[in-house]
Amino acid sequence: MYDVIIIGGGPAGLTAGLYNARARLNVLLLERLAPGGQVLTTDRVENYPGFPDGISGFELMDRMKTQAEKFDLKIRNDEVMKLELSEKRKVVVTSSGQMESKVIILACGASWKKLGVEGEDRLMGKGISFCATCDGPFYRDQEVAVVGGGDTAVEEAVFLTRFVKRIYLIHRRDKLRATKLLQERAMAEDKIDFILDTVPLRILGESDVEGIELKQLKTGDIRQKAVRGVFIFVGTVPNTELVKGLVKLDQNGFVITDDNMQTSMPGVFAAGDIRSKLFRQISTAVGEGAAASYSAEKYLESLR
Numbered sequence: 001m002y003d004v005i006i007i008g009g010g011p012a013g014l015t016a017g018l019y020n021a022r023a024r025l026n027v028l029l030l031e032r033l034a035p036g037g038q039v040l041t042t043d044r045v046e047n048y049p050g051f052p053d054g055i056s057g058f059e060l061m062d063r064m065k066t067q068a069e070k071f072d073l074k075i076r077n078d079e080v081m082k083l084e085l086s087e088k089r090k091v092v093v094t095s096s097g098q099m100e101s102k103v104i105i106l107a108c109g110a111s112w113k114k115l116g117v118e119g120e121d122r123l124m125g126k127g128i129s130f131c132a133t134c135d136g137p138f139y140r141d142q143e144v145a146v147v148g149g150g151d152t153a154v155e156e157a158v159f160l161t162r163f164v165k166r167i168y169l170i171h172r173r174d175k176l177r178a179t180k181l182l183q184e185r186a187m188a189e190d191k192i193d194f195i196l197d198t199v200p201l202r203i204l205g206e207s208d209v210e211g212i213e214l215k216q217l218k219t220g221d222i223r224q225k226a227v228r229g230v231f232i233f234v235g236t237v238p239n240t241e242l243v244k245g246l247v248k249l250d251q252n253g254f255v256i257t258d259d260n261m262q263t264s265m266p267g268v269f270a271a272g273d274i275r276s277k278l279f280r281q282i283s284t285a286v287g288e289g290a291a292a293s294y295s296a297e298k299y300l301e302s303l304r
């Protein structure tokens with residue numbers, strides 16, 4: 001029986017693990033992929049305090065993992081298939097077996113949201129990507145589309161200017177959502193063309209992406225643009241399949257907690273991008289991971 005099982009190895013999970021391991025609890029972190037979460041695909045993190053010159057997403061997460069393991073956090077590469085959660089008993093069923101814990105910390109994060117247009121599923125990985133850092137170099141000297149107007153879309157579009165010939169940044173409104181500094185950077189790039197008030201209708205191509213069909217929302221005009229790559233950054237969906245019906249979720253499927261990261265189920269806490277909240281940052285995930293670990297300790301004390 002574990003004291004704490006943390007599900008997810010992004011910034012929230014690794015921070016909760018670091019704190020609980022330092023508190024000498026019997027804690028296990030389960031991660032289905034490599035620890036690090038979505039940050040792993042970020043080329044450069046500039047707004048995590050303590051790194052005035054920025055740091056690569058990979059290096060930042062590698063450092064968090066190394067720091068947690070230094071205090072003996074056990075990290076296991078295993079996929080959670082099912083959770084059986086009640087106030088009395090918390091069972092975690094993974095691809096390699098079943099285990100029990102007194103506390104669960106949900107730090108499963110979020111996944112990239114899809115557009116839901118024709119051609120998207122068929123051409124996934126064949127010119128459609130959710131990761132500019134991973135796939136940008138494949139589009140050297142080609143034309144690509146980036147869909148979305150938030151921090152991710154604008155930051156990744158600027159990153160893509162290193163490789164591609166031209167980027168069409170397609171956003172559904174006439175104003176970008178991204179932070180002003182990122183907008184200024186994108187607008188200073190000659191290679192980025194902003195196509196505003198516009199949504200994709202279809203992604204075109206047989207075996208590879210050949211173009212994108214767009215609709216101008218104000219005029220109703222429909223046109224096609226020839227591109228070899230489409231990068232989709234239209235937000236995230238929470239990884240809450242495992243806890244549907246077990247803890248309270250908001251209308252978008254994110255886990256509702258109180259200020260101490262307590263979910264609707266006693267002994268189950270949530271931290272990071274999986275939580276229902278307004279602001280999703282590495283720094284907020286780290287703070288919530290620390291808060292969840294503290295709440296976990298207090299809960300364990302209350303059981304004694």
Ligand code: NAP
Nearest residue numbers: 047115148149150151152153172173177233234235279280
């Ligand atoms: P986001 O902030 O939710 O932005 C999603 C963008 O996609 C919005 O511009 C939205 O348009 C658009 N969109 C949503 N659904 C769409 C659809 N079906 N069709 C077309 N467009 C659609 O997502 P994000 O940019 O991935 O950022 C997620 C969180 O991570 C945010 O809190 C962000 O601040 C944070 N983040 C921070 C940094 C950084 O600090 N450097 C970097 C990356 C991400 P509307 O604007 O019209 O809603």
